[in-house]
Amino acid sequence: MRTKVATSEDVTLEDFPTSLLNQLTRRGLDTKLRNMVYYWLKEKCSSFKYFPLEPLDYMKKCQMLPAITTSSEDCQVSSINSWMRTNMYKPLVLVESWESRVWKSVVSMSHHLGIPLARGRLSSEQESVEENWSEFSQWEIDLSRCKPVYSPKDFLDCILQIVSPNYQLNGIKRLLLLFSFDLLHQVVVTVQALFRKCLFGDLTTGDPHFGLNRCNEGELDPNGSYSRNGAPKLIYAQRVRLAETIINRGLAPVAQEFLKKGCPPSLRSKIWQLILGSYVTQEHMEYYSELKQAVIKSDLIIDRLILKVASKGLIEILFNFPISSLRENERILFDDVLQDVQLTAANDDQYFVFEDSLYQVLLCFTRDVTLLDLFDRSSKNPLTAQVKGKGKHVDTSVIYPPNGIVPFHGFTMYVAPLCYLYDDAETLFFTFRSLYTRYWYRLHEISSHEDGIIGLSILFEKLLHRHETQLWFHLRSLRVLPLRVVFKWLMKGFSGYLPAEQVLQLWDLLLAYNTIQILPLFAMGVLSIRKENLMKAQLPQTVDAVLADLSSIRVLPVLQLALSKETF
């Protein structure tokens, strides 16, 4: 198309630059080109800052897998096992590399089930998969012995053990998260300044916000009259017209700007597609069906994990904590169980309808090798396994799973809210992938990036400490680490905790301001909304109970409250 323009008669050699530009504008290609640049910037360098691989050594150590896979003999499982045998009985190092733990967990599951990590499916199996493609929920496969590899709680436990070598008090090393007067502190200060100055300025100016007015309505109003006690009809009509113009003209950056003031639910799907560039073209369709074929042809142990994780996340109550089975002195707290019950009982009835689409999308996701690009800019390393039965001198290591991402319990929740927006699996897949590569992947890696989960955790602690000092001290006096409650919210982007509509509104703002730091800010807001009850709590269990059910929380009022604290 572009070459066609360049070679057309209207572009002259004498006046090449101007005439080419004129032609591009006339054919409407300039918007497309601009959008391409916009998408590229968003995908490749998040926050417009080029972030190299992890600069902090001690962080790297926590995340990375020591070079073990290449060390030994013949085939994958045995090599890992021998490594495990030699290392398992060593005194537990305080910080065990996260990746090696995940890897161990996957391998032990494979061992436990007696199924190799990956294998081709027999043709009969292939048929069965294809037949069940649209109804995996009814596929008869035994998942009872399969456990999610890790839960947010396991990850938090790992993070909490990170020690900063730079900071020592009286010769004792301090845990990074609790008293982090470290390099990350700088990050936090600048972020706070950002918050205060410009970032969420639009939210605090008192301009009518679509979401805010909508949520005043509270309950279902089948009449659809937003005007009743919400936004006047006029504003609604204006917003809709504006959104339609933006969509028709395909202006991605403008769409992002538009979202800052809230979005009518009926147009959200298109606005998001525009911002994320998740259009489904013929190429995309083909790519997706290739992924589907890959799922049909090969059987990864991760598949079971996905079926399990998805069905668990959606349906079952999580009573067993995965990695914990490997560790000894693991305390399964009553309240944790309670929360998971609450989670499933209160919210999961929102997503069960979409169970099958979720399976499809997630299974294809594991086979998507383009996601490996992510590792160029993250501190993570994909797990590698070795192919059985190849010669020793050939490099037989392959990345496992193909996309390099081992799902945790609740991974499904990144996709679930999107099911409300997109009917077809393809759009769902590509939208999810864009969101994942832009934001979510940082939520389960150990890195010092300010948008990484550690950065967010610290930001949360700082915000709470600064604006709800009383509450912070009260919680500390109860020996409750506020982060413990909030961590799973952050890690899943609040999906599964808030009602679907509110999650979408929160993600609206995430996209609009292009910062994932809205999550800790919102988490702080939730705690301050519940402050009164939290201050009354005398037991850690009560704290958890107060924060267990978020179904009545409305995103915008809470955020505005949180920001109002930030303004003085």
Next chain:
Amino acid sequence: MYKLRVSYCTDVEKSVLNTNFEKRGWHQVGPDDDWNFYWANVPTCRIIFGVDSGYRMNDNQLINHFPNHYEITRKDLLVKNIKRYRKELEKEGNPLGEKNELGKHVHLDFIPTTFVLPADYNMFVEEYRKNPLSTWIMKPCGKSQGAGIFLINKLSKLKKWSRESRGQNFNPSMVKDAYVISKYIENPLLIGGRKFDMRLYVLVSSFRPLKVYLYKLGFCRFCTAKYDTSIQELENMYVHLTNVSVQKHGDEYNNIHGGKWSLRNLELYLESTRGKEVTTKLFNGIKWLVVHSLKAVAPLMVSDRHCFECYGYDIIIDETLKPWLIEVNASPSLTSTTVNDRILKYKLINDIISIVLPPNGFPDAKWNKIPAKEAYGNFELLLDEELAGIEIGNSKRAQQEKNSHSQQPKWK
């Protein structure tokens, strides 16, 4: 001021009821005692209203059923009444009774074509011949919860069934009017590949004048199996029937969400995927359907001022987002299958009580039954003919005054 204590009586042992009554500080009495508020099941109600009992209610007694609610809740009578209502409107030349060129009602086509068997057998055959490939659903008139329902796609099958049932039943009165046969909605709206229906709660506090409230927290009930219209699956009721009482026996039934999805989620989903306009149209269509189904029976109902009733409306939405009324239940289930279900039903009972009781909280049949807006809770007023009448009256009077004013000079 001395506050009267309400005494209640119930023969429906459901915790959502008792917790509600207790929360209001009411005390329980037996059916023979002096009760003020009776939450009765249908048979008890029939006895109380029966000619033989001779029970006369005083002004401070309320009961949760109308004497002849079967006019709307029996599948055959509902159909009969709606057909009659349409005909009347047509005769009056009312624009609501308008028909299109296919003979279908433009505005009142909200129930699937239905015949009562065996009475309307010939009419059914005539209709069937117009479209011989269609599927029909047979339902026994008096039964509920999906009992005795089956699908038919061949006339021969129906004939066979009628022979068999007659063989078993020598008493012709038992066979008579025992079944309705309706055109099966073959293109229901599917979400996640599954069929669902909507359960809405509608409160009627009076039939003449008609006062109707719609509960905003209804839900959708999903089948556990994928929808499939093939012949093999015709017998599989997990595919076709959405009743919880049917679905919960399925292997795939899940106890946590119980296949129930909130109306609000449905609205969000439809608005995001199909657009706002059609979603609004659908929800308006549902309200229209509720009001007109009640208007159709209102003239026949015994408008007893001691009565109120909460109906469970079952509605199926088809692919074109058109709502279809399937049936109306007089005693929608108060059993809670899930935690959310329990919360919902608790709120439902609470809101019903707030609406039917006068502001002082003591049952009074003489009260005008116009509650304050604050008492609506999660209910939404669909129609109050009295309120509407007052408004119309007011505007008419104002109009007349205006007219008389302007006409004054002429009279001089």
